[in-house]
Amino acid sequence: MADVRVLVVVDAEPTVRHSAMALAAGRSAGPGKAPRTLPEGVKVDRKFSAVPISRIGFSPQLAMASAAKSRQFVVRGTMSEEAFKKATAESRQAEAAGRQAKVFADPRISTFPSAPGCTAGPVGSTPDVAQLLGVGALAAKGLDGTGVAVAVMDTGINLAHLRSKGLKPVLDAKVTWSPAGGKPGKYPTDHGTMCAYDALIAAPKATLYDFPILLSTTPGGSSMDGFLSDALQAYGVLLALLQKPAAKRPFSSLVISNSWGMYHPSWDFPKGHPGRYADNPNHPFNVIVATLARSGADILFAAGNCGAECPDGRCEGVVKQSITGANAHPDVITVAGTTVKRQRVGYSSQGPGIKGMAHAKPDLAAYTHFLGSEAFGANTEDGGTSTACPVLAGAVAALRTKLPEAKLAPRDLSRELRADARRSGTASWNRNTGYGIVEPLATAKRLGLV
Numbered sequence: 001m002a003d004v005r006v007l008v009v010v011d012a013e014p015t016v017r018h019s020a021m022a023l024a025a026g027r028s029a030g031p032g033k034a035p036r037t038l039p040e041g042v043k044v045d046r047k048f049s050a051v052p053i054s055r056i057g058f059s060p061q062l063a064m065a066s067a068a069k070s071r072q073f074v075v076r077g078t079m080s081e082e083a084f085k086k087a088t089a090e091s092r093q094a095e096a097a098g099r100q101a102k103v104f105a106d107p108r109i110s111t112f113p114s115a116p117g118c119t120a121g122p123v124g125s126t127p128d129v130a131q132l133l134g135v136g137a138l139a140a141k142g143l144d145g146t147g148v149a150v151a152v153m154d155t156g157i158n159l160a161h162l163r164s165k166g167l168k169p170v171l172d173a174k175v176t177w178s179p180a181g182g183k184p185g186k187y188p189t190d191h192g193t194m195c196a197y198d199a200l201i202a203a204p205k206a207t208l209y210d211f212p213i214l215l216s217t218t219p220g221g222s223s224m225d226g227f228l229s230d231a232l233q234a235y236g237v238l239l240a241l242l243q244k245p246a247a248k249r250p251f252s253s254l255v256i257s258n259s260w261g262m263y264h265p266s267w268d269f270p271k272g273h274p275g276r277y278a279d280n281p282n283h284p285f286n287v288i289v290a291t292l293a294r295s296g297a298d299i300l301f302a303a304g305n306c307g308a309e310c311p312d313g314r315c316e317g318v319v320k321q322s323i324t325g326a327n328a329h330p331d332v333i334t335v336a337g338t339t340v341k342r343q344r345v346g347y348s349s350q351g352p353g354i355k356g357m358a359h360a361k362p363d364l365a366a367y368t369h370f371l372g373s374e375a376f377g378a379n380t381e382d383g384g385t386s387t388a389c390p391v392l393a394g395a396v397a398a399l400r401t402k403l404p405e406a407k408l409a410p411r412d413l414s415r416e417l418r419a420d421a422r423r424s425g426t427a428s429w430n431r432n433t434g435y436g437i438v439e440p441l442a443t444a445k446r447l448g449l450v
Contacts, residue, residue: 003078005106006275007229007284008042009053010035012071016050020067023049023233024240026174031075038075039090039102041083048076048229051236053284054291065291066243074284076106076229091274101274104283106229107267109260110314111155111191111214112302113376114369114383115347118310122371122381124340126201129367129391132340133202134441138398141450145203145397149175149251150196152390153234153258156187156212157196165373167200171208172250175241177234179226184210189375194382195259197373199390202440203397207251211237214260226260228277228285228325235288242295246406253400254297257393259386261304261327263314268324278324279356286326293331296405298413300393301327302385303336303362309346321354323361328353333396333414334361336433337368337388342422344432345369348385351431363414364421365433366392395440402449416443 010016015032022029030046038044052070064070079087084103091101130136138144149172156178162169173184187193187210196208211234214226238256241249262268262278269276277283281290293299306315306322315322327334337348345368353361365388372382396413403413420443421436429435444450 003080004084005227006042006077006079007104007106007232008038008075008077009072009100009102009104009284010075011037012073016073016075017067019050020052020070020073023051023236024067035075039087041079041087042077043079045076049233049236050075051232051288052239053287065239065288067240074232088273095274104275105269105277106227107262107277108225109214109228109231109262110225111260112305112384112386113191114381115305115310115312118347119345119369122379123369125371128340129370130201132367133395135202137441137450138202138444143398143401143444143449145206145394146401147252148203148206148397148400149209149254150199150203150206150393150397151209151211151238151254151256152192152196152199153211153213153231153256153260154192154195155190155214156182156192157185157208157210158187158189158193159185161189161193161375162197162200165197167197167204169196169200169208170205171210175209175237175250176211177237178212178215179230179233180212180215182212187212191259191375191386194373194375195257195386195390197375198382198387199257199394199397201391202394206394206397232285232288235292238297239288239292242292242297252404255393255397255400256292256297256299257390258299258301258326259389261302262324263306263312264316264318279354281357286329289326289329290331293410296410298396298400298410299332300389300396301329301332301334302389303327303334304349305347305384306349307345307347308350311347319350321352322349323351324354324357328357328361330358331411333392334363334434335385335389335392336362336365337385338365338433338437339369340367342437351434360429360434362434364392364417364435365437366395392438395438399440399444399449403447416447420446
């Protein structure tokens with residue numbers, strides 16, 4: 001039988017702390033030896049840098065998640081089936097006794113492009129999206145993303161392709177992490193390039209951060225897959241940046257765009273397992289998401305492509321409570337997809353979010369399935385909730401040009417965007433488009449930015 005991939009929470013000790021400090025300094029250095037508090041049967045990944053984490057079970061705090069001060073860290077490893085069964089029994093006993101679980105799922109994650117066979121060809125184009133978002137009026141008042149960093153957690157960005165589309169992208173190559181190496185801005189034109197293009201529609205002067213987390217070299221991954229541990233490592237890099245004084249950060253605001261997630265429950269630990277990811281706020285990745293969000297980062301996740309009318313085949317027919325894990329986290333903006341005709345695309349996952357996470361998911365809808373980057377070839381659409389997410393991330397970056405977190409926290413900005421969204425019907429929230437289709441210009445006007 002294949003070994004089980006796991007993330008493990010261990011106590012602080014010098015080798016683990018030094019590994020995390022190397023990550024914070026921009027280097028990759030796994031723990032030199034197995035941590036003393038590593039559960040029996042875990043074979044630790046010596047190439048994976050430890051990630052500091054706030055104490056699980058407590059409100060996530062930035063100070064408690066620094067490499068220098070954290071009391072707990074996350075490492076990656078594998079276990080045999082037999083060892084995993086034993087650890088599972090021990091985790092359930094610990095949970096029953098009110099103690100923390102130590103072994104957590106490290107599921108496969110994948111992108112959310114257009115679901116095959118759902119819609120024939122693009123609907124509208126980039127100028128239509130820009131007009132609907134009010135990009136011209138926003139730019140006229142300087143709301144163009146200047147000084148704002150947009151971290152694209154994806155397959156990598158190709159700057160040459162973006163320039164070929166008439167854009168003038170700015171990318172900070174010093175801020176990056178990838179499980180597969182490579183040079184920021186020089187990855188093959190693919191899904192990540194599409195996402196970068198879409199974010200720049202509303203925020204053309206934002207600074208891109210290239211995080212090709214979906215190019216995993218770990219056995220079991222594909223060219224557009226990764227593992228949750230890869231995302232955790234990348235978030236650890238951003239966590240270190242946020243721990244710097246505001247004057248020493250390379251951005252005035254940070255927006256994180258995530259067009260990926262789990263397609264099916266089989267990718268995760270079984271239901272009821274204390275280390276499961278899908279519905280567990282105490283999973284290390286969900287904890288680090290909360291830490292970053294509550295420390296000032298705007299985090300957006302695609303809702304997914306398991307909508308009832310036309311689900312992606314990888315959903316395997318699961319179309320209820322398909323918004324899971326960090327995609328259903330209460331501290332993120334979860335994004336559904338509509339066309340420029342303001343019609344929801346049939347593959348866009350519907351709420352509510354999985355029980356145990358936030359119920360009212362998605363939060364908002366944004367535009368997708370239009371002719372834009374042509375990253376997948378001439379006349380191909382930018383599609384899926386993969387596109388809707390960075391479109392909205394760009395709108396958030398535009399507003400953040402003059403609206404730093406010190407003036408309006410991420411949760412509060414999310415609330416303001418929900419208040420101005422274009423709704424269908426009289427209900428404040430619905431399972432298809434959340435609180436409605438985003439109207440960033442309306443929010444900018446009401447907040448006195450234009």
